[in-house]
Amino acid sequence: MTLPSATAAPGERARARRGSRGERTRERPPAGTSRTAGYFFVALYVGLLLLLGIVPVVYAIYLALSPPAANGGPDFISTFSDYRFVPAFEHVVEFMAFWLVSQTVLVVALVLMLHNLTSRVGAVYRFLFYIPGALAGAASVIVWLFMLDPSASPFAFVLHWFGYAQFNNTIAPANLPVIFAIMAFWTGAGGWIVVMYGALNNIPHELLESAQMDGANAFHTALRIKLPLIRKWVVYMLVLSFAGGTQLFVEPAVLGTASLGVGISKFWSPNQLAWFVASQYSYYNQAAAISVDLLVFGLVVAAVLVWRGRLFEVE
Amino acid sequence: MKSSISRKFRALPLGACVAIVAVVAAGAATGSAAGASAASAKASSTPLVVWYDAARAAYVKVYKATHPHANVKWVLYSGDNNGDGTLQSKFSLYNRVGWKAGVSPDVVFDEENYEAGWLGLPPFNDLLDLTPYISKSVLNNIEGMSLCTINGKVLCTRNDNAANVLWVNTDLFAKFFPGQQPPTTWDQYAADGQSLIKNHPGYYIGEFGQPWDAETYLWGNECPINQAIGLQKLLSNPASPNCTKIASLIDSALGAFTHDGPFTTAWVSNKTAQHMVMDVGAIWQGTAIYPSGSGSNGPGTNVMAAYPTPAATNGAHVTGAIGGGLWMVTSHTTQPKAAAALVAYMTTSPKIQSDPTVTQGLPAYKPDQDKWLSSLNGVFANPTETIATIKQAASQIWGGWSAVPWSVESIFGNTVTPGLVAGGTFTSALATLGGNIKSAAQSAGWQVVSNK
Numbered sequence: 115m116t117l118p119s120a121t122a123a124p125g126e127r128a129r130a131r132r133g134s135r136g137e138r139t140r141e142r143p144p145a146g147t148s149r150t151a152g153y154f155f156v157a158l159y160v161g162l163l164l165l166l167g168i169v170p171v172v173y174a175i176y177l178a179l180s181p182p183a184a185n186g187g188p189d190f191i192s193t194f195s196d197y198r199f200v201p202a203f204e205h206v207v208e209f210m211a212f213w214l215v216s217q218t219v220l221v222v223a224l225v226l227m228l229h230n231l232t233s234r235v236g237a238v239y240r241f242l243f244y245i246p247g248a249l250a251g252a253a254s255v256i257v258w259l260f261m262l263d264p265s266a267s268p269f270a271f272v273l274h275w276f277g278y279a280q281f282n283n284t285i286a287p288a289n290l291p292v293i294f295a296i297m298a299f300w301t302g303a304g305g306w307i308v309v310m311y312g313a314l315n316n317i318p319h320e321l322l323e324s325a326q327m328d329g330a331n332a333f334h335t336a337l338r339i340k341l342p343l344i345r346k347w348v349v350y351m352l353v354l355s356f357a358g359g360t361q362l363f364v365e366p367a368v369l370g371t372a373s374l375g376v377g378i379s380k381f382w383s384p385n386q387l388a389w390f391v392a393s394q395y396s397y398y399n400q401a402a403a404i405s406v407d408l409l410v411f412g413l414v415v416a417a418v419l420v421w422r423g424r425l426f427e428v429e
Numbered sequence: 430m431k432s433s434i435s436r437k438f439r440a441l442p443l444g445a446c447v448a449i450v451a452v453v454a455a456g457a458a459t460g461s462a463a464g465a466s467a468a469s470a471k472a473s474s475t476p477l478v479v480w481y482d483a484a485r486a487a488y489v490k491v492y493k494a495t496h497p498h499a500n501v502k503w504v505l506y507s508g509d510n511n512g513d514g515t516l517q518s519k520f521s522l523y524n525r526v527g528w529k530a531g532v533s534p535d536v537v538f539d540e541e542n543y544e545a546g547w548l549g550l551p552p553f554n555d556l557l558d559l560t561p562y563i564s565k566s567v568l569n570n571i572e573g574m575s576l577c578t579i580n581g582k583v584l585c586t587r588n589d590n591a592a593n594v595l596w597v598n599t600d601l602f603a604k605f606f607p608g609q610q611p612p613t614t615w616d617q618y619a620a621d622g623q624s625l626i627k628n629h630p631g632y633y634i635g636e637f638g639q640p641w642d643a644e645t646y647l648w649g650n651e652c653p654i655n656q657a658i659g660l661q662k663l664l665s666n667p668a669s670p671n672c673t674k675i676a677s678l679i680d681s682a683l684g685a686f687t688h689d690g691p692f693t694t695a696w697v698s699n700k701t702a703q704h705m706v707m708d709v710g711a712i713w714q715g716t717a718i719y720p721s722g723s724g725s726n727g728p729g730t731n732v733m734a735a736y737p738t739p740a741a742t743n744g745a746h747v748t749g750a751i752g753g754g755l756w757m758v759t760s761h762t763t764q765p766k767a768a769a770a771l772v773a774y775m776t777t778s779p780k781i782q783s784d785p786t787v788t789q790g791l792p793a794y795k796p797d798q799d800k801w802l803s804s805l806n807g808v809f810a811n812p813t814e815t816i817a818t819i820k821q822a823a824s825q826i827w828g829g830w831s832a833v834p835w836s837v838e839s840i841f842g843n844t845v846t847p848g849l850v851a852g853g854t855f856t857s858a859l860a861t862l863g864g865n866i867k868s869a870a871q872s873a874g875w876q877v878v879s880n881k
Contacts, residue, residue, distance in 0.1 A: 185551045185552040185874055186552065187552075187872075187874075188872075196872060197868040197872065198868075198872075263694060265693075265694050265695040265698050265699075266694050280688065280689065280695055280850070281693065281694075281695070282638070282688065282846060282847075282850045283850055286847055286850060286851060287847050371511070371513070374511065374639075374640070374690060374692055374693070374842075375511060375512070375640040375838060375839050375842040375843075376638070376639070376640060376690075376842040376843075376846045376847075377842065377843060377846055377847050377850075378843065379839065379843045380514070380839065390514075392521070393514060393517060393518035393521055394514050394517040394518065394521075395517075395521075395552060395834070395873060396521045396524060396525075396552050396553070397552075398525075
């Protein structure tokens with residue numbers, strides 16, 4: 115590997131040549147080894163990104179824009195007029211509205227409160243919040259299926275308050291976005307609480323102490339000092355959650371199977387619709403078109419969030 | 430951290446494309462490996478690849494015992510259970526990467542009764558016409574073939590006959606309707622329902638709201654809402670009196686129908702099977718749901734009896750069918766003769782179809798039926814009449830309900846059931862159902878008409 119020495123400053127190189135072997139290693143190794151390792155790890159990432167990210171995206175765009183073969187389904191433009199297209203996007207937007215708002219408000223509120231607790235109590239709560247997140251997606255959906263079935267749920271009385279006597283009442287179409295938002299919240303929020311807590315721990319102690327000395331109470335400190343300092347993390351959470359949320363698939367798919375085909379279609383979300391037309395009708399161009407729509411949707415929103423949230427600005 | 434948060438969405442990053450690429454790659458990889466090992470094991474000939482479901486494992490055992498030298502590769506799969514789409518997605522991939530003898534399936538068992546119209550029509554066209562390979566005399570003896578005979582081609586054989594009959598709980602019926610006979614018309618059936626609502630609430634004349642109920646009430650009344658009348662041409666007329674009359678009769682007694690299906694937890698925990706005075710259901714439901722040992726909390730043996738379903742509102746003596754499996758040969762097979770022979774054996778062999786310990790449903794192949802039916806002695810209240818009713822119903826399946834490349838069951842479950850749960854009626858859901866069938870048909874490339 116000649117890269118490290120090639121990028122080293124000329125003076126430094128001269129000094130290194132002049133000095134003894136021992137001196138040289140004392141002077142230069144940190145830069146050299148970390149760079150090699152850095153390139154190595156980045157190369158791994160770039161390789162995977164190319165293979166599983168860029169290439170499929172390029173292929174999807176190519177497929178979406180090329181005309182389908184005879185009997186190969188609609189082209190890019192007529193995909194928009196598919197009778198399942200608009201409802202699927204409506205569903206996912208509704209889901210995102212419930213989920214992103216509840217997740218942002220509750221995660222931020224909970225983590226600010228946690229951070230005020232003594233560290234031992236805080237650690238216990240942090241762990242408790244994280245537990246639901248340890249269940250992988252499909253498993254947590256199964257748990258929720260029991261929770262939502264009035265004839266099986268330990269919390270059936272709560273469901274009865276809402277007037278739900280059967281599982282089919284609970285999973286009425288109008289309830290689905292909220293149900294998926296609740297599922298997503300319980301599996302995702304714990305992880306974000308841990309992330310945010312870490313971010314809060316990075317705030318210098320002196321800063322919080324001086325705020326205290328200036329007369330700020332816990333509430334003021336949380337709102338005026340801590341919250342602005344973790345703002346970028348909140349934006350980061352939104353960007354990632356948005357990308358994941360628009361690709362909602364597992365929850366409606368598993369719920370559809372578990373409800374024995376009652377109440378929820380196999381193309382409830384756009385991602386499901388893409389899978390459905392691709393695997394059930396071989397309409398690959400249509401599936402690619404929907405994937406590209408999702409990608410554009412996610413990219414635009416992420417760009418707005420990054421720009422408005424000044425995510426990559428260095429202070 | 431990022432990965433744990435987005436874990437549940439990982440299944441399909443960036444739409445379907447990545448998954449498709451991955452699956453194609455994986456399929457190709459496993460395919461070549463399996464092909465290589467098979468080749469080294471038996472260099473002389475390519476094995477026949479047969480995909481079967483768990484319920485058909487007993488058939489495979491019989492086949493292996495009777496054909497010890499057959500070169501067959503048996504592959505257990507989901508059976509496309511509840512229309513899970515396995516076959517469509519696998520066939521789709523094979524059509525993309527190429528079918529390979531000894532790797533891709535030659536013979537497939539399918540649990541979904543309409544799928545010959547899905548896999549055998551565009552854009553798939555993956556099923557072999559069995560007419561040249563199975564003799565006419567055999568084909569003519571298989572009942573319920575309307576779902577296999579598509580545009581003059583025989584694209585599958587029926588494994589079992591799942592015609593609907595009127596299951597009656599003779600004890601409850603005698604108690605609630607003393608001196609009366611089970612209904613023979615839908616009017617009478619609805620009147621009995623109204624009487625139950627008034628005098629014996631909590632008892633039912635049927636279930637309504639399950640995905641297959643279009644096949645129960647609409648198919649059984651000659652409702653032309655899902656009738657193929659040519660290549661990719663559908664007749665769908667939800668406004669036909671054959672559809673509207675039955676819908677309004679069911680609405681008139683809606684309180685006498687349970688909305689819980691026989692496979693829900695509520696059905697078991699509420700002992701719903703013991704509250705069914707009557708139930709229009711498939712032949713297999715008689716043994717699967719009602720005997721006490723069936724796990725559905727049924728009323729037990731010697732209680733239920735089968736009667737003909739009420740005559741259609743236009744006077745025709747017809748019935749619908751719920752389920753029933755299909756044997757299919759793929760058009761890409763390199764051994765069509767051997768594949769068709771296997772299908773014929775599975776469908777007709779008395780060692781399989783006459784033996785109730787091997788097969789659960791009424792054989793579709795007529796010559797095998799009597800022996801199988803004799804196993805019902807001791808299960809039902811009046812076995813002789815029940816057996817006669819079942820045999821008659823098996824031959825009365827209406828042929829105007831077609832195998833098509835969309836699932837009416839799933840459309841019904843997603844459009845009619847939510848409406849019912851929200852307090853709506855069958856009549857109000859009928860137009861929605863028709864509209865959604867039309868949309869599904871059009872997006873599958875079909876032309877839809879409301880008049881012949």
